[in-house]
Amino acid sequence: MNFDLSEEQTLLKDSIQKFIADNYELSVRRKQSKQKPGYSEEHWKTFADLGWLGLPFPEQYGGFGGNLIDTMVVMEELGKGLALEPYFATVVLAGNALLLGGTEAQKEKLIPEIIAGDTKATFAYAEEQARYNLEDVATSAEKSGDGYVLNGTKSVVWNGSTADYVIVAARTSGNRTDRDGITCFLVKADAEGIKMTNYPTVCGHRASEITFTDVKVSAEDIVGEEGKGIEIVEEVADRAILALSAEAVGAMEVLYKDTVSYTSQREQFGHPLSDFQTVKHKLAEMFVETEQTRSMLYRATIEKEANEEKDARLDIHALKHMVGKYGRFIGQGAVQLHGGMGQTEELAIGHYFIRLQVIDTQFGDEDFHLQQFANKMDVPTEGGDEMMLPF
Amino acid sequence: MDISLSEEDKAFQQEVREFLEEHLPKGAEVWSKRKEWFEAGKAKGGWDVPKWPKEFGGPGWNASQHYIWDRETCDKSLPLVLPFGQVMLAPILMNYGSKEQQEKFLPDIRDHKVNWCQGYSEPGAGSDLASLKTKAELNEAGTHYVVNGTKIWTTMGHIADWMFCLTRTQTTDVRQEGITFLLIDMKTPGIEVKPIITLGGSHHVNQVFFDNVEVPVENRVGEEGKGWTYAKGLLQHERSAIAGISRTLVSLQKLKRNALKVKVGDGNLMDDNSYRKKLAEAEIDLRALEFTELRSLAGVQAGGAPGSESSILKLKGTIMQQRVQELTIEAAGPYAINWGHAKAGPSFSRMGMEMYLNGRAATVYGGCSEVQKDVISKRVLGLG
Numbered sequence: 001m002n003f004d005l006s007e008e009q010t011l012l013k014d015s016i017q018k019f020i021a022d023n024y025e026l027s028v029r030r031k032q033s034k035q036k037p038g039y040s041e042e043h044w045k046t047f048a049d050l051g052w053l054g055l056p057f058p059e060q061y062g063g064f065g066g067n068l069i070d071t072m073v074v075m076e077e078l079g080k081g082l083a084l085e086p087y088f089a090t091v092v093l094a095g096n097a098l099l100l101g102g103t104e105a106q107k108e109k110l111i112p113e114i115i116a117g118d119t120k121a122t123f124a125y126a127e128e129q130a131r132y133n134l135e136d137v138a139t140s141a142e143k144s145g146d147g148y149v150l151n152g153t154k155s156v157v158w159n160g161s162t163a164d165y166v167i168v169a170a171r172t173s174g175n176r177t178d179r180d181g182i183t184c185f186l187v188k189a190d191a192e193g194i195k196m197t198n199y200p201t202v203c204g205h206r207a208s209e210i211t212f213t214d215v216k217v218s219a220e221d222i223v224g225e226e227g228k229g230i231e232i233v234e235e236v237a238d239r240a241i242l243a244l245s246a247e248a249v250g251a252m253e254v255l256y257k258d259t260v261s262y263t264s265q266r267e268q269f270g271h272p273l274s275d276f277q278t279v280k281h282k283l284a285e286m287f288v289e290t291e292q293t294r295s296m297l298y299r300a301t302i303e304k305e306a307n308e309e310k311d312a313r314l315d316i317h318a319l320k321h322m323v324g325k326y327g328r329f330i331g332q333g334a335v336q337l338h339g340g341m342g343q344t345e346e347l348a349i350g351h352y353f354i355r356l357q358v359i360d361t362q363f364g365d366e367d368f369h370l371q372q373f374a375n376k377m378d379v380p381t382e383g384g385d386e387m388m389l390p391f
Numbered sequence: 392m393d394i395s396l397s398e399e400d401k402a403f404q405q406e407v408r409e410f411l412e413e414h415l416p417k418g419a420e421v422w423s424k425r426k427e428w429f430e431a432g433k434a435k436g437g438w439d440v441p442k443w444p445k446e447f448g449g450p451g452w453n454a455s456q457h458y459i460w461d462r463e464t465c466d467k468s469l470p471l472v473l474p475f476g477q478v479m480l481a482p483i484l485m486n487y488g489s490k491e492q493q494e495k496f497l498p499d500i501r502d503h504k505v506n507w508c509q510g511y512s513e514p515g516a517g518s519d520l521a522s523l524k525t526k527a528e529l530n531e532a533g534t535h536y537v538v539n540g541t542k543i544w545t546t547m548g549h550i551a552d553w554m555f556c557l558t559r560t561q562t563t564d565v566r567q568e569g570i571t572f573l574l575i576d577m578k579t580p581g582i583e584v585k586p587i588i589t590l591g592g593s594h595h596v597n598q599v600f601f602d603n604v605e606v607p608v609e610n611r612v613g614e615e616g617k618g619w620t621y622a623k624g625l626l627q628h629e630r631s632a633i634a635g636i637s638r639t640l641v642s643l644q645k646l647k648r649n650a651l652k653v654k655v656g657d658g659n660l661m662d663d664n665s666y667r668k669k670l671a672e673a674e675i676d677l678r679a680l681e682f683t684e685l686r687s688l689a690g691v692q693a694g695g696a697p698g699s700e701s702s703i704l705k706l707k708g709t710i711m712q713q714r715v716q717e718l719t720i721e722a723a724g725p726y727a728i729n730w731g732h733a734k735a736g737p738s739f740s741r742m743g744m745e746m747y748l749n750g751r752a753a754t755v756y757g758g759c760s761e762v763q764k765d766v767i768s769k770r771v772l773g774l775g
């Protein structure tokens with residue numbers, strides 16, 4: 001039993017750490033976030049050159065055959081750096097959708113391009129009325145000749161504006177909230193009939209509302225099986241939650257550590273703030289909940305990697321719940337203990353706090369996942385009305 | 392990163408299961424057949440004293456074997472062993488006791504012939520234990536210490552044959568110095584034990600008074616004045632043990648089962664979404680805590696001491712115990728008022744309230760939550 005990273009994972013972690021330290025000063029990040037395309041194309045090339053974009057893909061497509069733990073390492077470090085590059089949208093979302101459902105032709109063409117940094121993609125699974133329900137899909141894909149015609153609007157598509165391809169979940173049959181009848185399609189982002197409304201997110205990233213009006217796609221563009229798209233959407237969502245949670249744990253760690261050093265330097269009443277016990281205790285709690293969330297991140301990731309479906313299912317809900325609940329606790333705590341400075345955009349901590357707030361809204365928030373956990377948790381039915389153990 | 396059990400561990404797990412299946416007394420026999428259970432453990436090679444090292448007749452398990460044992464036994468009723476002798480005092484005697492003391496006391500601890508209690512806290516020395524004042528003075532002949540003072544919150548003091556006790560033999564500027572670790576026979580003249588009844592209506596704890604109690608010098612453990620060092624090393628082990636995480640998870644499962652039988656209209660309490668979500672939230676924290684414990688264990692296995700994680704485990708573990716207790720009385724609803732031995736309402740309600748009330752102590756004893764946070768901020772966060 002060990003929780004150590006392998007040698008390769010340690011090297012990977014170190015190289016991302018070094019990259020972040022050399023390139024991700026806050027002022028640079030803020031500038032990049034404000035101008036187009038919202039991140040650095042140069043950095044994206046570096047991601048490709050250093051092999052990070054190829055990490056989760058099998059070797060046959062030129063990737064490194066990495067597993068979920070490798071992605072966890074990458075996402076945690078990117079989280080510590082508040083990186084803006086569309087790694088999550090391209091590699092985690094679209095990459096996994098392709099891996100799970102892509103035809104050989106799709107994979108052979110796109111994965112090498114993604115790995116080389118030449119192609120970016122994203123995943124349009126959500127709709128406004130669906131909130132966090134992955135099965136609620138109104139966007140329609142109607143059969144027309146050999147192909148399909150897409151109509152509808154997908155919401156909050158991460159990094160839509162810079163994507164070359166969009167993988168979109170649309171309904172080929174059934175009613176709006178039916179589990180069956182959803183199909184995923186691979187669509188070029190500049191296809192006729194696609195209109196994107198792009199907007200900046202509060203955390204400095206970019207998102208889009210995408211409207212499809214009579215967009216023609218062919219049967220070869222289907223990703224996965226017709227009508228069984230929910231399986232891909234759900235599996236991508238699981239992996240997305242693990243990746244986002246790793247990013248969140250990275251942010252939580254930075255927040256409590258920064259707050260420890262700030263309160264140790266800042267003096268009031270003739271003492272460093274960290275001399276005061278209420279401050280100490282708050283910091284201790286922030287540390288404890290970071291470690292607790294990290295434990296759940298490890299647990300869910302390891303179980304998912306080992307295909308322990310039942311436990312992984314529960315623990316992914318548990319994890320996303322904790323990321324929401326404790327991410328907010330730590331983010332708010334850090335801002336509070338930085339006083340007036342904590343309220344400014346000059347300081348990094350505010351940006352980590354905001355990023356954690358946003359992560360809570362991606363793929364289901366604290367309460368949504370608590371409800372899911374509550375629905376699915378194990379309730380033993382045998383026995384009942386038992387005495388409890390005396391202690 | 393790898394948490395799968397090694398082949399060796401799997402074989403061990405199998406062995407534990409078979410042993411429990413064959414020897415663990417079933418149901419009500421857990422009391423009447425306890426002797427046989429201990430004998431079987433002893434014959435198995437020290438499984439009656441799981442925490443003991445090989446050289447003292449224990450099994451000498453490594454960290455993952457301990458973990459497996461705990462996991463396999465947490466949902467079963469094992470014959471009760473009070474921790475004071477076997478778990479708390481024995482390691483101190485093994486590390487710091489004389490050969491004579493080891494030979495005199497360890498076999499009786501192992502065979503459950505002697506009950507021990509822990510005499511550390513005093514009315515004036517709780518969280519700040521080093522301020523303890525119970526005085527021990529060597530008599531002129533140098534044969535006995537004469538002990539005067541009082542200890543409080545002494546769990547099981549009223550049934551104990553012996554007490555291991557921290558006494559002050561010297562007052563210096565450094566309060567941790569001058570503390571001496573004595574073993575005191577509770578039948579010695581001058582000792583008086585007075586009961587203290589806790590909120591749950593139970594008599595577990597006591598105040599013990601010492602009036603010129605003579606303790607032979609051969610019952611001093613280690614050197615005079617070094618008692619603090621001996622006692623301190625063990626506190627962290629005690630903290631991890633108090634956390635009781637797997638046990639709380641078992642209690643939570645039982646609570647769900649009980650909640651299924653609690654009537655709400657035509658349905659039951661598990662249909663109540665807001666209650667269900669409270670259970671879910673508790674289970675989530677506990678599942679995380681289980682893994683925090685594993686991470687701490689992996690650290691120990693790699694050669695570390697149960698360090699700062701034991702403070703996380705104590706802090707969060709006791710909060711979670713209390714949360715499950717709270718949810719238990721919430722489940723009992725109007726029958727949470729049930730007291731005494733009347734048979735009204737579901738049977739878990741009576742014990743549930745008693746446990747809830749006595750359970751408040753878990754965030755106080757073994758180092759209160761506030762002290763655990765101090766420990767974390769000092770040792771982990773490096774704050775002065």
Ligand SMILES: Cc1cc2nc3c(=O)[nH]c(=O)nc-3n(C[C@H](O)[C@H](O)[C@H](O)COP(=O)(O)OP(=O)(O)OC[C@H]3O[C@@H](n4cnc5c(N)ncnc54)[C@H](O)[C@@H]3O)c2cc1C
Binds near residue numbers: 517
């Ligand atoms: C059921 C039970 C069984 C026990 N069994 C034993 C036993 O067998 N043997 C034995 O020796 N002792 C035993 N104890 C004693 C136990 O270890 C002490 O109660 C504990 O150390 C706290 O001391 P105190 O009760 O004097 O509380 P105090 O030290 O007076 O503390 C009171 C409260 O003040 C707060 N506080 C304390 N210190 C700090 C701090 N540094 N910063 C901020 N807040 C603080 C906490 O909220 C704490 O609960 C037992 C206690 C209980 C309740």
